[in-house]
Amino acid sequence: MGMWHDLLVPLQYDYMVRAVVVSGLIGVVCGFLSAFVTLKGWSLLGDALSHAVVPGVALAGLLGWPLAAGAFLTGVLATGAMALIKVKSRLREDAVMGIVFTTFFAAGLLIISLTPGGVDRKTIIFGNILAIADRELLQVVVIAVVTLVVLGCKWRDLMLFCFDATQARTLGLPVVVLHGLLLVLMSATVVAALQAVGAVLVVAMLVTPGAAAHLLTDRFGRMMWVAAGLGGGCALVGAYASYFFDGATGGCIVTLQALVFGVVFLWAPRHGWLAERRRARGRSGSGKAQEVRL
Amino acid sequence: MTTSFHHSTGDLRLEVSGLGVVYANGHRALSGASFSLTGGTICGLVGPNGSGKSTLFKSMMGFVRPSAGVVTINGGPVREALKAQVVAYVPQAEEVDWDFPVSVWDVVLMGRYGAMNFLRRARLSDRLAVEESLRRVSLWEFRDRQIGELSGGQKKRVFLARALAQGGRLILLDEPFTGVDVQTEEAIIVLLRELRTSGCIIVVSTHNLGSVPEFCDQAVLLNKTVLACGPTASVFTEQNLTAAFGGVLRHFHFERSTIQSHDGRSVKIMTDDERPLVFGKDGHLEYKDREGRESLIDERRRRETEAER
Numbered sequence: 191m192g193m194w195h196d197l198l199v200p201l202q203y204d205y206m207v208r209a210v211v212v213s214g215l216i217g218v219v220c221g222f223l224s225a226f227v228t229l230k231g232w233s234l235l236g237d238a239l240s241h242a243v244v245p246g247v248a249l250a251g252l253l254g255w256p257l258a259a260g261a262f263l264t265g266v267l268a269t270g271a272m273a274l275i276k277v278k279s280r281l282r283e284d285a286v287m288g289i290v291f292t293t294f295f296a297a298g299l300l301i302i303s304l305t306p307g308g309v310d311r312k313t314i315i316f317g318n319i320l321a322i323a324d325r326e327l328l329q330v331v332v333i334a335v336v337t338l339v340v341l342g343c344k345w346r347d348l349m350l351f352c353f354d355a356t357q358a359r360t361l362g363l364p365v366v367v368l369h370g371l372l373l374v375l376m377s378a379t380v381v382a383a384l385q386a387v388g389a390v391l392v393v394a395m396l397v398t399p400g401a402a403a404h405l406l407t408d409r410f411g412r413m414m415w416v417a418a419g420l421g422g423g424c425a426l427v428g429a430y431a432s433y434f435f436d437g438a439t440g441g442c443i444v445t446l447q448a449l450v451f452g453v454v455f456l457w458a459p460r461h462g463w464l465a466e467r468r469r470a471r472g473r474s475g476s477g478k479a480q481e482v483r484l
Numbered sequence: 485m486t487t488s489f490h491h492s493t494g495d496l497r498l499e500v501s502g503l504g505v506v507y508a509n510g511h512r513a514l515s516g517a518s519f520s521l522t523g524g525t526i527c528g529l530v531g532p533n534g535s536g537k538s539t540l541f542k543s544m545m546g547f548v549r550p551s552a553g554v555v556t557i558n559g560g561p562v563r564e565a566l567k568a569q570v571v572a573y574v575p576q577a578e579e580v581d582w583d584f585p586v587s588v589w590d591v592v593l594m595g596r597y598g599a600m601n602f603l604r605r606a607r608l609s610d611r612l613a614v615e616e617s618l619r620r621v622s623l624w625e626f627r628d629r630q631i632g633e634l635s636g637g638q639k640k641r642v643f644l645a646r647a648l649a650q651g652g653r654l655i656l657l658d659e660p661f662t663g664v665d666v667q668t669e670e671a672i673i674v675l676l677r678e679l680r681t682s683g684c685i686i687v688v689s690t691h692n693l694g695s696v697p698e699f700c701d702q703a704v705l706l707n708k709t710v711l712a713c714g715p716t717a718s719v720f721t722e723q724n725l726t727a728a729f730g731g732v733l734r735h736f737h738f739e740r741s742t743i744q745s746h747d748g749r750s751v752k753i754m755t756d757d758e759r760p761l762v763f764g765k766d767g768h769l770e771y772k773d774r775e776g777r778e779s780l781i782d783e784r785r786r787r788e789t790e791a792e793r
Contacts, residue, residue, distance in 0.1 A: 229581070277508060343602070353584050356545070357646070359546070359566070360571050361566070363598065408586075410585045412585075
């Protein structure tokens with residue numbers, strides 16, 4: 191009885207309920223998108239973007255703009271810079287990303303420390319969903335709804351773009367637009383997720399649910415739902431649990447995601463480590479395996 | 485404007501004229517390349533690695549901006565042909581992410597996306613087209629498999645089925661026979677011949693010389709430019725191939741070999757995976773299969789008797 195009472199304590203606080211619901215929403219959106227990010231091989235790009243939006247958020251806070259607008263601006267700038275350097279130099283993509291996103295992140299940190307009255311450094315880097323302002327909350331909800339609607343309408347196009355961009359082009363699909371669309375959706379969700387888990391951990395929201403879902407299913411449609419469910423569930427429970435962990439929302443959500451991934455990695459029915467091992471053993475003694483099946 | 489595509493059963497036309505492509509890093513991949521094809525035909529695109537085969541493919545799909553010249557399909561720009569679903573591409577196995585969570589059915593259905601509405605919801609006609617395509621390549625029973633669970637030959641046929649479902653009339657195949665067993669190769673060739681009969685232009689990029697005379701009506705010999713084009717027999721001369729491949733090809737001269745008269749007319753040739761190309765005594769092409777080529781043999785016999793006289 192007492193334990194149940196203790197567990198329900200967080201829900202007595204409005205700010206906790208709000209944080210849990212918003213985190214869940216962000217988790218669902220990020221999870222949805224993570225299906226595309228992981229299959230396109232853009233995980234590192236997600237990491238780069240999440241750091242590149244920091245100066246934008248800092249500037250926006252300073253100028254009184256919506257944070258999303260600033261974040262979006264520097265996110266796009268960073269993507270452009272990466273594309274330019276890659277085309278105009280002989281450097282590899284990972285080196286280009288490494289240079290660009292640390293540069294933007296450093297610029298962001300500089301802006302924050304040079305302007306004491308602006309955005310709080312901790313809020314940007316570690317997130318602060320428990321104290322989210324109404325205006326930021328509205329931004330998060332708008333981003334989430336728009337992203338879900340766009341993905342709901344165009345997921346097949348984006349799936350084909352991730353699977354076989356060449357084919358998408360020969361079918362006359364606007365590949366450049368799809369490429370841009372996916373980048374824009376990523377930037378937008380990064381901004382939303384920033385509020386929940388902070389810049390450092392955003393990439394986990396955009397990668398881990400999709401990676402786990404990929405091990406659980408062989409159909410893209412199902413993978414999207416599984417990823418959205420995992421992302422949403424982990425964010426919901428993580429944010430709730432953070433009440434008992436001194437408000438470290440980002441840490442709770444991402445740790446939970448990692449635990450889920452670990453379980454899936456080991457025990458996924460078909461593509462888990464143990465299942466693969468079992469299958470490999472079955473192959474080496476195929477006669478016996480057949481007997482068992484009969 | 486796009487109606488020209490619909491009325492073009494049997495006379496599809498691909499024209500590459502004076503094509504030059506220079507990449508952003510300054511690499512000149514093609515210059516002054518010209519040839520033209522009229523459907524139905526099967527054309528082999530042959531050249532060594534780095535000869536510009538993939539660049540030419542990309543030009544035909546509108547992926548690279550030519551620095552000179554132009555590619556037209558049925559007299560119009562490539563972009564229009566893409567919009568009208570005329571161009572279909574069958575990729576190399578290495579280009580595909582086989583772990584991607586899609587089934588055989590999903591992949592073939594993707595061929596229909598260009599013809600679908602904004603939401604890409606499959607209509608009955610789309611499903612019927614997918615089913616027919618899958619049956620034609622004998623993959624209907626495998627429609628629910630994840631693509632990574634297929635054999636090499638089945639993997640190739642999935643993407644052929646996608647091209648069929650799309651209804652493409654200019655079909656580009658990149659190295660279709662690598663990693664494919666003999667039966668699949670034969671099955672693919674039969675299918676390509678059917679497509680040719682229905683008026684399609686099929687362009688096959690390959691470095692596997694021996695397979696080209698067996699099933700290609702025409703050939704384009706490529707090395708940074710078009711060295712020769714036309715009917716395979718006139719393009720595939722030792723001289724042309726030496727010009728295209730230089731010292732890259734392995735030569736095998738029978739008169740220099742250990743083959744003696746007691747071997748008679750029967751010579752066994754074995755290779756590990758490539759089909760060998762065999763030239764006759766006076767430099768003419770030898771075919772594995774003489775069926776359908778009787779007139780050629782008659783002509784050669786006539787020439788021989790004339791020479792004896």
